[in-house]
Amino acid sequence: MWYMGHWLVVVAAVVVATVAALPANIPENLQPLIGHQVWEVSSERGEAVLWNLVTEGHIDVLDHSGTTRKFRVAGKDADKVAGTLRTANLTHSVIIRDLALFLKEEEGPVERRADISRSCTTTSCPVPSKDAYMTFKEIEYYLKHIGNNNPRVELRSLGKSHEGRDIWLVHIKPVTSKRVGARIAFSHMRKRAIWIEGGIHARERISPAVTLLLIDHFLNDFPQDKPFDIYIVPMANPDGYVYTWTNDRLWRKNRRNNAGSCEGVDLNRNWDAHWGVGASTQTCSEVYRGPSPFSEPETKVLSEEMTRLNNQLNFDLVLSIHNYGQVLLYPYGWTTNPAPHTEDMKKKGNVFLKAAKAHAGTVYTMVNTAGGFYYAAGATDDWAKEKLGTRYVYTLELRDKGRYGFTLPANQILSTATEVWQGLDMMINAIAPEKTARPN
Ligand SMILES: [Zn+2]
Incomplete structure (x- = not known):
C-alpha cells in the first residue's frame, strides 16, 4: 500500500485545488478509483471483520503482514464499511482520501513510461525493459524475438484467455554439456525442470517485469551447466494486465464476464486444490473463486501443461x-498443517533470502502462506505441492513493503530483478546436487 505521512497533507491540498477539473485530469485507468480511499485498522482484532468485508466484496485488503491492515474502500461502500467497523468497536484512520488523485499526483509520474525505455519500439522488442513497464504487445514482441532467434528457446501458446489473448510459455533448454548429458544418461533419472509463473494478478506489474528479466538472465548469464529445463510463463493473466493499462490500474482478477454482475475471477483462487477455502463465492469480491475449479481458461491451460510436463519430467521447483510485501511464502495456504518437505523448503528459502539481501540490502522474510492474514487456497502453490508433488514450491511477494505497493516505480525494476535472480541462482545451485524426488 501507499504510505501516508506528509503525503496526506499534499494530497489534501491537491483535492481542494483540483476538485472542479477532476475527471478531465485523471488518466482513464485511474478514473474508477475516484472517490476510493485507503483506510487502516489495527490487525489484532480486525482480521475476522475484514475477512467478511473482503468476501462480500466491500473492501480490497492491500497488505497482509505487520500490525495494521490497509484496505481500499470505494465511495459507495464507505458508510457500510464504517458502520461494520463501528459495530465491531474498531477505529480506522483514513490514509488516502482519494486514490485516483493520489496515484496521479504522487505515484503515477514515477511509474509512467516517459519514453525512458529505449529497448522497445512500436514494432519490436529485442530485450526486456529494465526501466519501464512493458505493454502486453511489447511483451509479445520480446517473446517472439527470442522464440525466433535463440536456439535454446521454444515459445508456445498454451491457449487463449477469455478475450482471446495468448498464454505464452517460454521453454529454455539446458546447454547439454558432456557432464550433464552423462549425468542424465547414466542416472536413469527423469529430466529435471523448474516452472516459474508471473503476472497472474493483473495489477502486480513488477511480477511480469521481473519474470521477463529472469528469462533474459537464464539465457545470457546463468551458469549453463545446470541440469534443468526451465519453463516460464511471464504473463498468466493478459486480459487483466491490459485492463490495468486501459481501464483500471488496480484491477487484480481476470476479465470473465459474470453475466451482469462484477467482472473477473481471482485466478489465484481458481486452482483445483481445496478450492473455496480462503476465497469468496461473491463475484464482486477481489478473491472471487469462480464458478468451479479451473473454470477459467487461464488456469485450465496452465494446470494442463504442468500436469503433462510433470508426467514426463520432474519439477524440482515451482x-x-x-x-x-517482500515475503517468500511456502505452502500450504489452505491449512497450517505442514506440507511435505517443509524443512527443505525453509532451508532453500533461507538460501534465497540471504543471496537476495546481498545485492541491495532488501530484506525478504519467509512465512507459511496460511500463517499470514488469512487462508488462501485454490492457488498455484498449493496445487503444485499437492497435485504435482513438487518438493520446492514458493510464492514470492516482490518489493516493496508498502510505500508504493502495486505502483512500484519503474526505476526499481532492474534492482528488484537482480536481487531475485541472485537469490534464485543460489537456490538452484543448492538444489542441483540433490537427487530428484521422483526417479523414473
Ligand atoms: Zn498477487
Whole structure:
C-alpha cells in the first residue's frame, strides 16, 4: 500500500485545488478509483471483520503482514464499511482520501513510461525493459524475438484467455554439456525442470517485469551447466494486465464476464486444490473463486501443461511471482498443517533470502502462506505441492513493503530483478546436487 505521512497533507491540498477539473485530469485507468480511499485498522482484532468485508466484496485488503491492515474502500461502500467497523468497536484512520488523485499526483509520474525505455519500439522488442513497464504487445514482441532467434528457446501458446489473448510459455533448454548429458544418461533419472509463473494478478506489474528479466538472465548469464529445463510463463493473466493499462490500474482478477454482475475471477483462487477455502463465492469480491475449479481458461491451460510436463519430467521447483510485501511464502495456504518437505523448503528459502539481501540490502522474510492474514487456497502453490508433488514450491511477494505497493516505480525494476535472480541462482545451485524426488 501507499504510505501516508506528509503525503496526506499534499494530497489534501491537491483535492481542494483540483476538485472542479477532476475527471478531465485523471488518466482513464485511474478514473474508477475516484472517490476510493485507503483506510487502516489495527490487525489484532480486525482480521475476522475484514475477512467478511473482503468476501462480500466491500473492501480490497492491500497488505497482509505487520500490525495494521490497509484496505481500499470505494465511495459507495464507505458508510457500510464504517458502520461494520463501528459495530465491531474498531477505529480506522483514513490514509488516502482519494486514490485516483493520489496515484496521479504522487505515484503515477514515477511509474509512467516517459519514453525512458529505449529497448522497445512500436514494432519490436529485442530485450526486456529494465526501466519501464512493458505493454502486453511489447511483451509479445520480446517473446517472439527470442522464440525466433535463440536456439535454446521454444515459445508456445498454451491457449487463449477469455478475450482471446495468448498464454505464452517460454521453454529454455539446458546447454547439454558432456557432464550433464552423462549425468542424465547414466542416472536413469527423469529430466529435471523448474516452472516459474508471473503476472497472474493483473495489477502486480513488477511480477511480469521481473519474470521477463529472469528469462533474459537464464539465457545470457546463468551458469549453463545446470541440469534443468526451465519453463516460464511471464504473463498468466493478459486480459487483466491490459485492463490495468486501459481501464483500471488496480484491477487484480481476470476479465470473465459474470453475466451482469462484477467482472473477473481471482485466478489465484481458481486452482483445483481445496478450492473455496480462503476465497469468496461473491463475484464482486477481489478473491472471487469462480464458478468451479479451473473454470477459467487461464488456469485450465496452465494446470494442463504442468500436469503433462510433470508426467514426463520432474519439477524440482515451482515458483509463482507476485507483489508486494517482500515475503517468500511456502505452502500450504489452505491449512497450517505442514506440507511435505517443509524443512527443505525453509532451508532453500533461507538460501534465497540471504543471496537476495546481498545485492541491495532488501530484506525478504519467509512465512507459511496460511500463517499470514488469512487462508488462501485454490492457488498455484498449493496445487503444485499437492497435485504435482513438487518438493520446492514458493510464492514470492516482490518489493516493496508498502510505500508504493502495486505502483512500484519503474526505476526499481532492474534492482528488484537482480536481487531475485541472485537469490534464485543460489537456490538452484543448492538444489542441483540433490537427487530428484521422483526417479523414473
Ligand atoms: Zn498477487
